[in-house]
Amino acid sequence: MGTCGSKINGVIKKDVEDSTEETRTSERVSRTSDRGSQSNTERQRDRNVIIPEREADGAEAYYPPKYAEKSEETKEILLKILNGNLVFSGLDHDQKIAIVKSMAECRVKKGDILIKQGDKGDAFYVVEKGRFDIVVDGTGKVAETKAGGSFGELSLIMNQPRAASVIATEDSLCWKIDRKPFRYFVKSTSNSIIDQNYKELQLVQVLQGLPKAHLYKLAAHTSKERYQAGETIITRGELGDKFYMLQSGTVECQRIGPEGGPYSKIELNPGAHFGERAFTHHQPRACDVVAKTNVVCITLSGPDFEALLGSLSQALDKKLVVNVIRGLPEFDSKKWDWNLMYELLQQREYAPGSQLEFSGEFLSIRQGRVSLYEFGTDRLISTLGPGDYLGETFLLSSTVMSKNMIAQAETKVLAYALSANQLIQAKEKNENGEDSFCEDKKDKEKYPSLNQLIIKQTLGTGTFGRVKLAIYNPPSKDKKKQVYALKLLVKSAMVELNQAESIVIEKLILAKLNHPFILRLFSTFQSRDICYFMLEFIQGGELFSRVEGGVSENEAMFFATGICDALDHIHTKNVIYRDLKPENVLIDSQGYPRIVDFGFAKQLSGPNKRTDTILGTPEYLSPECVLGRGYSYEVDLWAFGVLVYEMLIGRSPFFAHNPDDTMAIFRLIVSAKINFPKKISESVDQFVRSLLAKHPKDRLGAHQGAAHIKSSQVLRPFNSDWNQLRSKSIQAPYVPSVSKIDDASHFDPYPEDMDIKPFKGSQKQFTKFGPFIEN
Numbered sequence: 001m002g003t004c005g006s007k008i009n010g011v012i013k014k015d016v017e018d019s020t021e022e023t024r025t026s027e028r029v030s031r032t033s034d035r036g037s038q039s040n041t042e043r044q045r046d047r048n049v050i051i052p053e054r055e056a057d058g059a060e061a062y063y064p065p066k067y068a069e070k071s072e073e074t075k076e077i078l079l080k081i082l083n084g085n086l087v088f089s090g091l092d093h094d095q096k097i098a099i100v101k102s103m104a105e106c107r108v109k110k111g112d113i114l115i116k117q118g119d120k121g122d123a124f125y126v127v128e129k130g131r132f133d134i135v136v137d138g139t140g141k142v143a144e145t146k147a148g149g150s151f152g153e154l155s156l157i158m159n160q161p162r163a164a165s166v167i168a169t170e171d172s173l174c175w176k177i178d179r180k181p182f183r184y185f186v187k188s189t190s191n192s193i194i195d196q197n198y199k200e201l202q203l204v205q206v207l208q209g210l211p212k213a214h215l216y217k218l219a220a221h222t223s224k225e226r227y228q229a230g231e232t233i234i235t236r237g238e239l240g241d242k243f244y245m246l247q248s249g250t251v252e253c254q255r256i257g258p259e260g261g262p263y264s265k266i267e268l269n270p271g272a273h274f275g276e277r278a279f280t281h282h283q284p285r286a287c288d289v290v291a292k293t294n295v296v297c298i299t300l301s302g303p304d305f306e307a308l309l310g311s312l313s314q315a316l317d318k319k320l321v322v323n324v325i326r327g328l329p330e331f332d333s334k335k336w337d338w339n340l341m342y343e344l345l346q347q348r349e350y351a352p353g354s355q356l357e358f359s360g361e362f363l364s365i366r367q368g369r370v371s372l373y374e375f376g377t378d379r380l381i382s383t384l385g386p387g388d389y390l391g392e393t394f395l396l397s398s399t400v401m402s403k404n405m406i407a408q409a410e411t412k413v414l415a416y417a418l419s420a421n422q423l424i425q426a427k428e429k430n431e432n433g434e435d436s437f438c439e440d441k442k443d444k445e446k447y448p449s450l451n452q453l454i455i456k457q458t459l460g461t462g463t464f465g466r467v468k469l470a471i472y473n474p475p476s477k478d479k480k481k482q483v484y485a486l487k488l489l490v491k492s493a494m495v496e497l498n499q500a501e502s503i504v505i506e507k508l509i510l511a512k513l514n515h516p517f518i519l520r521l522f523s524t525f526q527s528r529d530i531c532y533f534m535l536e537f538i539q540g541g542e543l544f545s546r547v548e549g550g551v552s553e554n555e556a557m558f559f560a561t562g563i564c565d566a567l568d569h570i571h572t573k574n575v576i577y578r579d580l581k582p583e584n585v586l587i588d589s590q591g592y593p594r595i596v597d598f599g600f601a602k603q604l605s606g607p608n609k610r611t612d613t614i615l616g617t618p619e620y621l622s623p624e625c626v627l628g629r630g631y632s633y634e635v636d637l638w639a640f641g642v643l644v645y646e647m648l649i650g651r652s653p654f655f656a657h658n659p660d661d662t663m664a665i666f667r668l669i670v671s672a673k674i675n676f677p678k679k680i681s682e683s684v685d686q687f688v689r690s691l692l693a694k695h696p697k698d699r700l701g702a703h704q705g706a707a708h709i710k711s712s713q714v715l716r717p718f719n720s721d722w723n724q725l726r727s728k729s730i731q732a733p734y735v736p737s738v739s740k741i742d743d744a745s746h747f748d749p750y751p752e753d754m755d756i757k758p759f760k761g762s763q764k765q766f767t768k769f770g771p772f773i774e775n
Contacts, residue, residue: 067101087153090627103175108168115166121155123176130172135165156182186628187612194219200245221697227291234289241302243275249295254288307703318345321364321414356405361417362391368411373404447523448472458750465489483742487533491759500765509601516726517566519596524770529759540587540736541746550650555733561718562593568706571633579616580639591732618665619652626666634696641691687714
């Protein structure tokens with residue numbers, strides 16, 4: 001029997017287990033002062049932020065649920081309540097049943113406090129019997145809950161102090177689920193579903209040999225469909241656009257054979273799959289498939305497949321070319337990254353009579369005919385057709401062999417242009433970032449040291465320190481004055497909140513990014529007591545201030561184009577940003593956007609590039625994040641849609657009248673209903689709605705990422721020439737007023753006092769942050 005709450009010496013107390021769970025916070029710099037008290041209907045600068053519990057790489061860091069005995073009647077009551085609760089709406093029936101089984105009994109005596117206002121929330125409760133008063137300090141009773149009611153669901157999503165006390169007014173029976181087992185269950189279930197789908201896809205003959213990352217991408221875009229016994233799943237002769245993997249139940253394939261018969265039948269059981277023709281140019285179905293029992297199928301649509309990977313024929317052609325190269329006897333397979341080679345293969349198409357490009361690469365003819373002539377003459381050497389290849393000597397030795405090649409018919413080739421050594425370098429760039437920040441001696445000498453800087457006023461303050469304006473006057477009169485934003489973080493404060501590792505992660509992520517619309521990191525260094533970021537000084541203030549009340553479509557699309565280009569760069573480095581909002585975008589002196597603050601960013605790794613931590617600003621969270629499902633880069637695309645809306649309207653589409661009512665915000669997000677309170681063009685309206693599609697696989701950019709969004713017609717003319725945009729040759733619609741390079745007029749004044757507590761702990765945890773200097 002579980003007992004919750006107790007009375008000690010006449011004082012009502014709640015049994016509380018101190019939490020030692022490590023939290024990861026983000027060093028956030030407020031660049032303008034608080035605006036004072038605001039009404040509940042006003043847009044707020046200091047929006048609530050969900051600070052995550054320590055992220056773990058494996059489910060072992062969570063507590064697996066323990067199943068508790070309960071009657072069938074109780075299970076039905078609990079399941080009914082879960083079915084009507086937002087937090088559980090993203091789970092399927094089987095997942096909810098498992099949670100019901102794991103809910104623990106909690107008996108509360110009359111007068112006991114089950115939840116105390118201000119305590120950390122860590123459990124969700126369902127009342128089976130009894131009654132409770134909901135009491136708020138200073139207000140008194142505001143509501144009551146009786147049998148069939150529930151409370152505390154927000155604690156399953158985020159670690160937030162309880163907003164009210166819950167007191168039993170009679171002996172009561174509750175059932176509860178703690179956040180740790182709930183998160184363990186949701187995480188492990190979400191991952192296991194994708195892993196299982198991945199294993200099923202591996203068994204599909206036409207997909208065998210595709211790279212793991214591709215199969216995981218497909219696995220994440222599957223759907224679950226249920227059929228009743230006797231229901232027809234596939235009808236012979238219809239065009240196929242969906243592939244099925246049988247998860248449970250039995251189906252019968254009927255009318256197999258030539259038109260007119262004789263026909264045969266085949267019975268399929270769990271683990272079987274059917275409908276491959278969805279992947280082969282939408283050929284008509286070859287038979288009927290009927291459910292013999294109740295059936296559950298995992299499905300993948302042909303259009304989704306093509307949107308994610310291109311046509312199957314091209315995917316299989318690329319796989320075949322990689323296998324051809326692997327089969328060449330001279331190759332040492334240990335030197336090659338075959339998955340990366342697959343990614344780097346490029347398809348080219350040539351019309352009859354056109355000349356093929358060939359100089360220093362491997363070419364495989366996939367379709368058509370090609371005549372090969374001796375370079376500089378018209379002497380025919382040979383004619384190549386489908387399956388033929390040339391250029392293997394380049395792969396082995398990087399030897400460039402120029403040849404004259406003419407297409408004799410409509411021709412398609414797959415080209416690969418890296419040698420073994422170049423492939424190794426490409427792999428390193430892919431893993432570490434092509435334009436990685438370098439901390440060698442030469443790079444350190446490029447920027448001034450701390451004692452060469454003149455430290456000026458504070459630009460903003462945060463949890464662990466502050467950002468100051470720093471000026472360097474070179475000794476040579478020929479060189480110009482340099483201005484930096486110097487971020488100072490106090491080690492003792494970071495270690496106290498277990499943030500040493502997080503600040504190193506932020507530095508490593510910032511260091512690998514190099515883009516004109518991302519805040520630039522010049523260098524990092526540390527003293528005994530402080531970690532320093534030497535950053536670019538961005539003078540124009542926050543985008544948040546600029547879009548107050550909304551801006552024109554032209555200006556919004558200008559900012560959106562630059563921000564989307566920056567997101568594309570971030571994602572190509574296998575980084576997910578996770579906190580896009582106007583407070584985290586600055587405007588530079590030329591009116592261009594800069595993404596800043598990478599405290600919530602995460603480096604994704606492995607073929608299944610997903611994570612599941614719930615964090616960020618509530619109004620900008622995606623439905624799958626709110627519901628605790630695993631997610632990937634598409635959460636940034638959702639946040640981008642919210643940002644575009646806020647730039648146009650002046651507030652987010654999920655703004656709640658009470659900004660502290662996080663559950664109200666989450667309900668709006670999960671509903672994914674978008675309303676524009678003022679007139680905007682139809683194209684921009686559809687653009688925003690496509691970004692804010694409820695299901696990730698339906699979201700604009702879900703298949704091909706931010707690169708797909710960047711090509712959107714609505715972003716013209718700003719996306720018509722990326723070199724012009726990135727070089728800032730296009731006149732920005734808005735340019736902030738800046739008088740000189742150290743003009744900090746867009747930043748409010750702050751007190752200059754800074755409490756620096758000496759750090760006496762181990763310096764090992766900061767080793768990767770940067771070189772040491774004298775205090």
